[in-house]
Amino acid sequence: ILLNFWATWCGPCQEEIPAMNQLLERFKKKGFIILAVSIDDDDETVSNFLKNTAMNFTILRDPEQKIARSSYKVFGYPFSFLINKKGIIVKRYIGAVAWIDRYILNEISGYLK
Secondary structure (H helix, E strand, O other): OEEEEEOOOOHHHHHHHHHHHHHHHHHHHHOOOEEEEEOOOOHHHHHHHHHHOOOOOEEEEOOOOHHHHHHOOOOOOOEEEEEOOOOOEEEEEEOOOOOOOHHHHHHHHHHOO
16 A cells, blocks of 8 residues: 555645556556545545546545644655555655656565565
8 A cells, every 4th residue: 555645735746646646557456556645624625636637546535634643643745655465654755756766666566565
């Protein structure tokens, strides 16, 4: 699982979306999923954003940032966690990530075995 915390107003968050779509496409047959948690205050803002932006993965909401801040200690956006099949966080990614970079792909692939 890639758990990604993001916001519509976050430029780096927007920049990594196309690569996240490609990442999901590459690994979904191996059971890989992406959960993108929006911390935007307003549901309508997220809804309008999604009308114009292809996000081919599950979108969740955390408008009060209770999960982001309390459970995961997120302090900036985007902030992502790679979680293995046992539910253990195996990697933290702070800031935008080049999700289709060879190093990242190899890293994720290693956890899907």
